[in-house]
Structures are given as C-alpha cells and as structure tokens.
Amino acid sequence: MILVTGGAGFIGANFVLDWLKQYDEPVINYDKLTYAGNLNNLKDLQQDARHVFVQGDINDGATLSALLDKYQPRAILHFAAESHVDRSILGPAAFVTTNINGTFSLLEATRAYWQNLAEPEKAAFRFLHVSTDEVYGTLSAEDPPFSETTAYAPNSPYSASKAASDHLVRAYHHTYGLPTLTTNCSNNYGAYHFPEKLIPLIITNARAGKDLPVYGDGQQVRDWLYVTDHCAAIRRVLADGRLGETYNVGGWNEQSNLSVVHTLCDLLDQLQPKATGSYRDQIKHVKDRPGHDRRYAIDARKIEKELGWKPAETFETGLRKTVEWYLANDEWVNQVQSGEYLKWVDLQYKNGAEVVA
Ligand code: NAD
Ligand code: TYD
Secondary structure: OEEEEOOOOHHHHHHHHHHHHHOOOOEEEEEOOOOOOOHHHHHHHOOOOOEEEEEOOOOOHHHHHHHHHHHOOOEEEEOOOOOOHHHHHHOOHHHHHHHHHHHHHHHHHHHHHHHOOOHHHHHHOEEEEEEEHHHHOOOOOOOOOEOOOOOOOOOOHHHHHHHHHHHHHHHHHHHHOOOEEEEEEOOEEOOOOOOOOHHHHHHHHHHOOOOEEEEOOOOOEEEOEEHHHHHHHHHHHHHHOOOOOEEEEOOOOEEEHHHHHHHHHHHHHHHOOOOOOOHHHHEEEEOOOOOOOOEOOEOOHHHHHHHOOOOOOOHHHHHHHHHHHHHHOHHHHHHHOOOHHHHHHHHHHHHHOOEOO
C-alpha cells in the first residue's frame, strides 16, 4: 500500500480519488484536517475498504512511526502543507511548523522505518515530496521559465517554508540515501479547490453576487495546470522517476490573473447567465499582495522527455470542467464556506485588501 499525507486537501484528495479509480492498491490517508482538509472531498470512498483515513499531524512522529510499522507502505507521498500565500503573510508561524518542522518529523519517521526494511523492500521504497514552483521566486516577462536548475529564491513565508522542506528532502537523499523524489508544480485548479484561492474564489463570489477581487493591476502571470494532470505527473514520477531527482510540472499555460478572471466570467455568463449584465461587472481591483511575485512559468521538458508526461487538459477544457463542477456542487461549496472560511474572508478582504480602484 501507499501512505499519503494531506489527502483530505485539494490536490491530495484528487490524487487519492484518481489512484483508487486506477489501481486496487490501498491508501493510508494521514491528514490533520485543518481548515483546508475536508472529508467531504473523499465522500465517494466512504464504503471503500481500500481507503483508510487516519486523522493526525505530521509533527507527531510517534503516531507516524506506529502507522508505518503497522501498514508497511511501499511509498509515502507527502502533500500535507499549509498552502495559501495570503495566510502565510498574515500568520507565518503555522507554515514553519507544518511545512518545515512537519516535513522534518515525517522524514525522521520515514528514515527509521526505511532503514529497518528488508533489502528488496528497502530498494523499492519511495518518498515523494510534493512541492511548488514558488520556491524559484519570480520571473520578469523576458526570463525563461523555471527549470530544475533555476536557483531557489523564495519570496513569501509560504514559498520559503516549502523551499526549506525541499532542501531537507534533498539532504535526506544525499546524507542517508533515502530514496526520494521531488515534484515542483505550478498553480493547480479543478474540483475540490478551497475557495480562498483565485479560481474557486472568483467562481463562488461571482455566483453569490459579490465583488471579484483582483490584486493590483491583475497582470501577474501564473502557469495553470488542471489538478488531475498534476496527479498523473506524480504517478509517473513515483513509478519511474530517478532517485534524488526533482521534476518540474506545469501546464505550458501562462495567463494573467485578469485574463483568468475574464475567462471565468465569460464561462459563467454562458453557463449560468445573470438576469442583467455580465459577471465582469463585479470585478474590483483591490490593494496588491505584499511582495507579490509577478510571474511564474514552468519548463516541463524534463518530465516530458524522461517520463513521457504531458498535460491531457487544455486551459479551455479544464476551466470549463471546473466551472461545471462548482455549478453542480452547491452542497460542497456551502459546507466549506461556513465557520472558519467566513472569518478568513473578513480578515483578508475587509481589512487586508481594501478596494483601490
Ligand atoms: P490544501 O491546503 O488544499 O491541503 C493541505 C492538506 O494538508 C489539508 O487536507 C490539511 O488538513 C493537511 N494538513 C495541513 N497541515 C497538516 C499537518 N500538520 N499534518 C497533517 N496534515 C496537514 O493544499 P493543496 O493545494 O492540496 O496542496 C497540496 C500540496 O501541493 C502542498 O504541499 C502544496 O505546497 C503543493 N502544491 C500546491 C499547488 C496548488 O496550486 N494548490 C501547486 C503546487 C504544489
Ligand atoms: P492564489 O490562488 O492564491 O495562488 P498563488 O498565490 O499561490 O499563485 O493566487 C493566484 C494569483 O491570483 C496570485 O497572483 C494572487 C491573485 N489573487 C487575486 O488577484 N485575488 C484574490 O482574491 C486571490 C485569492 C488571488
């Protein structure tokens, strides 16, 4: 079996659901269930004996060790993290605790488990660390996209904490021989995306008749990838990635934020038209994020050449599927938008990012 951390979050849940659609190999899903973790993402697996959910913190080394001894996984896929840049600006401590200390504690438990495995299991074992392109910092319009040899230059507490975790994983391979793999992926979008992030925030705010907040001039560029394409890339790296290597994963799909917001409004105008006017009328430019990275772009040639991975979805097909998913899943949206979510929206959009234009 495999052990996944953070499998109740956006990408982790998509990964677990896709995995069990394709394979019969069971999954141990270890997740703390922070505000971003949601068992409703895994509802389809309620009666599925191949999915074992365990609520726990990656900082709890004793529980991790007991789980590893009990289930003897052949691989660990590490998704668990604090993942939202804006939250890392308002409260960086949780990012250090989970992304750095938590990854360290998981690596320590993994090292102790792996060192005691019998030779064939030890050789076959894999630790796959799921990371982000944000560790490379920001690009100007003329710069080439991030490659695996681009120097790390993280700019936010989120990206700095992910960079630190990448370095720890690298060190565990070089120092202890732990069979690690790292993926650095660009911005994901798709089903089960928590509506604090741009794409689901715009869809849910638009439908609720609320403002669509665009930070600054909206000309910041991200390289968007449909989440199931990211999951497929992780499966390819797990199967055939070279030990100790990192693989950049991206959609070859650079879009400015404003263009993403316009496309979403146009899709909603088609799929669920307003009584009068366009959803574009709700767009509001608000105060920019401090230290906002201008452009991310991924050079994904290594994973394509070595492992034959390419995205299956275009931005057009992926974004349409995403909007359709949100339109069909009001119950999920209503559930995640209660409680903690409301407190966040209040803090970030009423005090932190007042309207500037
Ligand atoms: P998410 O915030 O939606 O989910 C994170 C999950 O981790 C949640 O289920 C949460 O409960 C769990 N978690 C948090 N702290 C934990 C802890 N201390 N112990 C155990 N579980 C804990 O994040 P996501 O968007 O699904 O991202 C998953 C991974 O992919 C992260 O490592 C992130 O850095 C990386 N990544 C994300 C993107 C993106 O666009 N979302 C892009 C590239 C890489
Ligand atoms: P986000 O989804 O938070 O991902 P990241 O910061 O990890 O790239 O944001 C994507 C882009 O959208 C980023 O440039 C910030 C911008 N953004 C807005 O303009 N308005 C918003 O309300 C949010 C949440 C993000």
